[in-house]
Amino acid sequence: MFTIRDLVQPETLEEAYTTLMNRKPNTVLGGCAFLKMGSKRIGTAIDLSSPNLDLKGIREHEESFEIGAMTTFREVETYPAFQKYFQGILPQAVRSIIGVQFRNGVTVGASVFSKYGFSDLITALLALDAEVELYHGGRMRLQTFLEQPYAKDILTKVWIPKNARKSSYQSLRNSVSDYAILNVAVSEFEGQWRIVVGARPQCARVADKASQKLSELASTNEALLSSDEKSMETIETIAKLAAEELSFGTNLRGSAEYRQALCPVLVKRAIMEVL
Structure with missing residues (x-):
């Protein structure tokens, strides 16, 4: 449970920002969903729910x-x-x-x-x-x-x-409503691909090398859009490259080794769905 010493409800963003910067413990409140799950002492809490903002x-x-x-x-x-x-x-x-x-x-x-x-x-x-x-x-x-x-x-x-970007989201969880052990999103727009991996358990990151490699291959190899064995091998290589360039950690939901092994599976699945 978190505690609040003072609560302000500013009517302008300038007022909210000034209050935030006044003292280090001052904190902006969102929906407070995650604050309720921890323990924090807040000096001045800043509520941004005013319609004027x-x-x-x-x-x-x-x-x-x-x-x-x-x-x-x-x-x-x-x-x-x-x-x-x-x-x-x-x-x-x-x-x-x-x-x-x-x-x-x-x-x-x-x-x-x-x-x-x-x-x-x-x-x-x-x-x-x-x-x-x-x-x-x-x-x-x-x-x-x-x-x-x-x-x-x-x-x-x-x-x-707002464009015609194609995308896919994949994740693995211990239960339907639990946090993800690992999550992946892949997208393509005008030949440029983005491979993103989150819940590593660090914050999500773009696998830049794998994304660039996939963009290059897709632009020069129309056969990548097929489902033949060679195309599957290419996609698997890209998925493994994404897992190799990113770092993974361990927490209660899974080990770093498990996440790294899981990453190519979800990336491949997402690429295939976009294709």
């Missing part, structure tokens, strides 16, 4: 989807356009997370900004080449944000390019 909901623009930081996983799961775009990867990624009541509380901004290693959503967003918008840090690719060291800021939006 305009941080809740999903908007569909001509060239992108805009997701407010206070949007819940359940809203992402049930948003109609996400059912058809990108082969439904976003609803697939979040629908197995614990339960509907829990997903009604977890917010996109809190999960992404915290760079949770177990996050299914981050894995899917990386595959879609999403961007994040920070109040102080500005707008940048999610991949860039995840590679940066932690710095206090307020994540306000997540942006997803």
Whole structure:
């Protein structure tokens, strides 16, 4: 259980950011779902739920989807356009997370900004080449944000390019509602492939070498789209390359060795589904 000394509900992002930077223990509240599962002492808690901040909901623009930081996983799961775009990867990624009541509380901004290693959503967003918008840090690719060291800021939006990207999400869990032992997302758009592996148990990362190799092979070898034995061997090689370039760790859900052995299986499955 977490404790709060003071609670503020700012009406502007400038007020929220100023309060956040005033003292080190000051913390932005998301849906508090994960805070409830741990123990933390918060000096001043900053509630971003005011309608004036305009941080809740999903908007569909001509060239992108805009997701407010206070949007819940359940809203992402049930948003109609996400059912058809990108082969439904976003609803697939979040629908197995614990339960509907829990997903009604977890917010996109809190999960992404915290760079949770177990996050299914981050894995899917990386595959879609999403961007994040920070109040102080500005707008940048999610991949860039995840590679940066932690710095206090307020994540306000997540942006997803609205295109014909094909994608697949795969995961393995001990039970349906448990956190993933490993999760994988693969996507392709205009000949460029992205292979993403998360719950390693570190935060999701793009397998850059494997992604580049697959893009090169796909552009020069139309036979890769077939299901013959040679194509299967090529895909297996790419999947193994992804497992070799990423690091894996051990926790209660699985060992590093198990995750590394599992990775090529899920990557191959995802590539095949995209193809």
